[in-house]
Amino acid sequence: EAGVTQFPSHSVIEKGQTVTLRCDPISGHDNLYWYRRVMGKEIKFLLHFVKESKQDESGMPNNRFLAERTGGTYSTLKVQPAELEDSGVYFCASSPRFPSGNTIYFGEGSWLTVV
Amino acid sequence: TQLLEQSPQFLSIQEGENLTVYCNSSSVFSSLQWYRQEPGEGPVLLVTVVTGGEVKKLKRLTFQFGDARKDSSLHITAAQPGDTGLYLCAGFSGGSNYKLTFGKGTLLTVNP
Numbered sequence: 001e002a003g004v005t006q007f008p009s010h011s012v013i014e015k016g017q018t019v020t021l022r023c024d025p026i027s028g029h030d031n032l033y034w035y036r037r038v039m040g041k042e043i044k045f046l047l048h049f050v051k052e053s054k055q056d057e058s059g060m061p062n063n064r065f066l067a068e069r070t071g072g073t074y075s076t077l078k079v080q081p082a083e084l085e086d087s088g089v090y091f092c093a094s095s096p097r098f099p100s101g102n103t104i105y106f107g108e109g110s111w112l113t114v115v
Numbered sequence: 116t117q118l119l120e121q122s123p124q125f126l127s128i129q130e131g132e133n134l135t136v137y138c139n140s141s142s143v144f145s146s147l148q149w150y151r152q153e154p155g156e157g158p159v160l161l162v163t164v165v166t167g168g169e170v171k172k173l174k175r176l177t178f179q180f181g182d183a184r185k186d187s188s189l190h191i192t193a194a195q196p197g198d199t200g201l202y203l204c205a206g207f208s209g210g211s212n213y214k215l216t217f218g219k220g221t222l223l224t225v226n227p
Contacts, residue, residue, distance in 0.1 A: 106157030
């Protein structure tokens with residue numbers, strides 16, 4: 001069974017440009033999450049989808065970040081325009097609708113560097 | 116804002132030694148998880164502890180959840196080079212079973 005896959009694995013963009021990160025959750029997982037780790041800080045929650053619906057986007061930093069999950073399958077996280085402080089690792093994770101043992105599966109992350 | 120403080124931040128030991136990593140908070144968590152992350156990979160769940168005072172064992176790893184559900188520890192017996200990695204604690208709070216609060220992690224290096 002394929003795990004959570006993220007693309008791109010690494011991205012270097014200039015300040016002011018746009019970047020779109022993609023996440024393919026494990027097939028059949030209704031829950032999809034985005035987390036972020038910036039340098040020197042802990043991993044922080046960004047938002048949670050159940051299928052195509054945003055259940056909680058309380059962790060989104062500001063309106064430069066837009067997450068979508070059309071059709072309830074893959075998800076994209078767009079940063080527009082990117083700022084230097086957006087650099088970090090963006091993790092996507094997924095879990096079944098009612099996760100056994102609260103098991104959440106993380107992808108390998110998308111490293112974003114804004115220069 | 117709930118915080119999880121992990122200590123130590125870095126730990127370098129010799130193969131065969133024992134070690135303990137701590138995860139502390141002033142807040143109560145409904146459950147707490149420990150993850151291990153290797154370079155270029157995402158966090159991988161090791162264990163979930165739910166009940167205050169609970170102890171779980173996973174081979175040479177022993178996890179404990181504090182009685183008040185505010186702290187946890189990870190003890191590794193006879194560490195092996197394969198145990199090298201970043202160990203993260205993370206907690207669910209407020210009845211949530213999806214929103215994790217993470218600690219900054221403990222980077223463990225086990226030297227042969």
